[in-house]
Amino acid sequence: GEQVEQLPSILRVQEGSSASINCSYEDSASNYFPWYKQEPGENPKLIIDIRSNMERKQIQELIVLLDKKAKRFSLHITDTQPGDSAMYFCAASLTGANTGKLTFGHGTILRVHP
């Protein structure tokens, strides 16, 4: 099955700087790559996603890049704020009828320091 590697496991940045989280996957057929944010004691919530027909997607301060050839994708948070501190998960899946099974990375704890 699909395997997703996520690095780093812990990321500490200063408020106002950028934060980057990198993921790689194994199955070249995967075509959907969501990112989830999880606050302590809460459930994971989707923050941004990208499909294989795109190389870049931006929603406000969140940028996702996808390199299908290298089977890598990344999340970049620009101008980080203390409220961005949380656990972040990347995932990969093959979408379509009777699929949609997500494989998650192990997560990155982001700490934004004032």
Next chain:
Amino acid sequence: EAAVTQSPRNKVAVTGGKVTLSCNQTNNHNNMYWYRQDTGHGLRLIHYSYGAGSTEKGDIPDGYKASRPSQENFSLILELATPSQTSVYFCASGEGDCNQDTQYFGPGTRLLVL
């Protein structure tokens, strides 16, 4: 946003006992999923379902059974609970087609097996 609820929210069980975790979603999603979350492992898929009456094994199904009696309900059953099954369990639902494959997570169930 999709409404996914789980019960109980917290559970203490004894080794060898039977535990049933319940999940309900009200947005008529086809697919439902059960994950467990452990430190250092991220979210791992236990069982999933494509619709009422269907259950499929995920990546770590051993020691768990699942039941999908209706579109709205998906249960995870631990017939003989073991301490290694102490974890936080998340249910999720999603449309499961190529254009509507976002997964929405429930609030989680904390299970402690003594």
